[in-house]
Amino acid sequence: MSELFAIALDIGGTKVEAALVDGHGAVLAGSRHRAPTGRERSAEQLADSVRTVLDGVLALIGPDAAVSPASVLGVGIGAAGPVNLAEARVSPLNMPVWDDYPLSALVADIVHPVVPGIPVTLRLDGLCITLAEHWVGAASGHDNVLGMIVSTGVGGGLILGGRTVPGPTGNAGHVGHLEVGGHEDACPCGGSGCLEAVASGPRTVAWANGQGWVGDTGEQLAAAVAAGDPVALRAVERSGRAIGRAIASAASLVDLDVVAIGGGFSHVSPLLFEHARAAVAERATFGYVTRLQIVPSALSGEGPLIGAAALIHRAEMVG
The missing domain is CATH 3.30.420.40 (ATPase, nucleotide binding domain)
Incomplete structure (x- = not known):
């Protein structure tokens, strides 16, 4: 498969989703995975949900898998805020156990053993949605x-x-x-x-x-x-x-x-x-x-994932 992909991760107050998204803003069929979040879950349970969805995506990446590691450009994360870009941390109001949580570091630890060295870009989920609407919406x-x-x-x-x-x-x-x-x-x-x-x-x-x-x-x-x-x-x-x-x-x-x-x-x-x-x-x-x-919005429920992927595919726009 010669298409280039971004790993998209969207983290909200009720669920976390991950998928592979191509350079046209399309979610790769069969790559979308979801796990619960929520105020009642512990910090480690939230981290486990992130691992679960990313592991589902990473299972599709490898030398003999559907997607070559060389065709994965990076990871885009859209997260509920506030965020701290300088330290790549999040403090979502609806998940207070993640106060000043090192989300980008967690994602890099999960992804880099499969796709070494690719960039991990974190932005507020609302900004990702705006990118998606500008790109294909x-x-x-x-x-x-x-x-x-x-x-x-x-x-x-x-x-x-x-x-x-x-x-x-x-x-x-x-x-x-x-x-x-x-x-x-x-x-x-x-x-x-x-x-x-x-x-x-x-x-x-x-x-x-x-x-x-x-x-x-x-x-x-x-x-x-x-x-x-x-x-x-x-x-x-x-x-x-x-x-x-x-x-x-x-x-x-x-x-x-x-x-x-x-x-x-x-x-x-x-x-x-x-x-x-x-x-x-x-x-x-x-x-x-x-x-x-x-x-x-002109986008379906895939909009947040498309927006997270736009952090990678439309990197020239990302301040």
Whole structure:
């Protein structure tokens, strides 16, 4: 097989996934592996999950295997944050036992015996998603992009002038912790009124519960919205407008062409996008803000892996 590959690793609050991704952004069939993460797991259990998925990928690499070691360019890691790029460590809020954890070193120890010396590149998962959207997704053809994930949390990443903007610590673009006006919802980061605390899937469901709606999941809320439930409709409006306000604030600061939004809760209803766009449109005096497009992700559930692989395949863009 002559194609060049990246090993992609995506680490989130509920699962870790790994796969081989080619230079066109396609996941190699049969290479995708998943294992659980989660707040309840110990640091070593989380590390074991990383080993499990990487071992599954590495089983496909070797002199007599499907993929030659010489055709593997590197490992790209997208991780929940915050991250510490200088020391290649992570401190994910939703996995507190991994406070300042040396993730890149762990991955290198697992991978290098099979593929010696290849680079291991770590970035915030939201930045990886943005790279994926720019490469093969909804932001293709645009060089000033905010990528967003609205799911259990709210994450993001920035591409400006055709290059990623990680910031000095690697945490630039963390749009989920912009504070949105009119809300005092407490956030685990220590702030109040953060977008994640207002508009994430679990927080939106919790708000609806507080208004009398009975249900437990974003999927149930979506069904209630489709059925015209007034509380569910207000909950989605509240979330969508908060997303729009955060986007408008970000665009006022850095000037954007497009915002691509993915993640499980982004599918709750098309109304989520309508309310976000309406909130941005209120900045009528700032044409450079209202010109931006807010679009749904064009990627499937493979998007985070594609984005992690882009750290290797699109290395020229990675700041």
